[in-house]
Amino acid sequence: MTRPRILIVDDEPDIRELIDLTLARMGMDTDCAGSVGEAIGFLKARNYQLCLTDMRLPDGEGLEIVRHISEQSAPTPVAVITAYGSAENAVSALKAGAFDYLSKPVSLESLRTLVRHAIHENNGEERKKPRGNKETPGRMLSGISPAMAKVSAMIGKLAQSQAPIYISGESGSGKEVAARAIHASSNRAQAPFVPVNCGAIPENLMESEFFGYKKGAFTGADSERDGFFQAAQGGTLFLDEVADLPLPMQVKLLRAIQEKKVRKVGTPVEENVDVRIISATHKNLGSCVETGVFRQDLYYRLNVIELAMPPLRERREDIPELVEAILQRITRASNDPVPKLDESAWNMLNSYQFPGNVRELENILERATALCVDNLISADDLRLDLAAPVVPYANSGIHHGGRRESRRASLPETLAEYLDRIERAVLLDALEKTERSPLEAASLIGISPESFRFRAKRLRVNLRSA
16 A cells, blocks of 8 residues: 655754654655745655645745645645744635644644544545535525525535634524535535534533533533534534633633644543534624634634625525425425415515524414415415515516516505604614614614614514524
């Protein structure tokens, strides 16, 4: 069997020798370069299963080597070695196409773990899509809009990377669906996808839930248990609502991600973990860093590549396809016929704001399916607030089954109805701009919090954080 060959690029002879000896003991062959030019010469002459490069070199930066390999479409994964604490440099390298990074001083155990994983990923058979995995981003994410076409293309690229991903977007916009699509299209697809709602775990249980615990570690620990990291071994760990993590847990999470090791509660022994991290939140993570509720170093580690999920109101062309897919899913289990929507129902959906996005659409259709008569859903079955604001749409109409529906909203029956419609739209817009904070929303539009809550209750505006 051919021994893996690795290119080591560093201008310090001691570091080159240390890495060379470590890899030799792992049964690997190496070539060593001390500059960008020398490294590129090696890369042109032969193929490598991995390239390890320092960031700072006498004739340039390691990023030049990363870009050279990316531009040549070579399958060689690259890991960069950065100065301790240089999170910005690591992020730049990962965005340029690096596989991973190591911080100086180099931990030999971290080096061995990284190399094993890189060689595994670069194995020709492992890089093929797993048999039986027929999911694609297009099939998992419904939509024909330009916004969703952009998302699907981005997911295809992200699936081929190992860089951490941060998915931003409003509640209900499909962040977990996107994370599952990335996982399903990656070479980790046959390993577990483990979703974790960080906001739903009591703070005193977080460490044991994430890292596991040994028997007898605390009262009630009757047996040994793995945590989320062990459960996702070889696969993807999806940290939803990551902004809700308390600061002490953020410190422990950062260390686990950087060291690729976790320690179960009740034991001094660390164990290696190999997981890809995808995180998400409906909050503005950058603002959380500015206000001090989220660590900047963890932010840099998680937000290497951002995928922004558009709200449903910005992709109205997708409503017909989403409706069809959701109705088919609802009726599949009962083998009932898929209901149809009449013109009044379509008109109402086309003019609705959807503050809860796709998740809200699913709830609306589930309720309407249960209420409709003769398998035909009308506007009354949707049970939407008649004062819901009309959202302007760039095109003059939306296609439904090959025909084009009018986007004209009916005139209000009374002046009160019209004013309620406008007031409700203002309240919803203020909530969206303040991440659904009633206090900040009230300040934004110049009224007291008490008045805001009274008006929201009267107009049936949901103030709960979705």
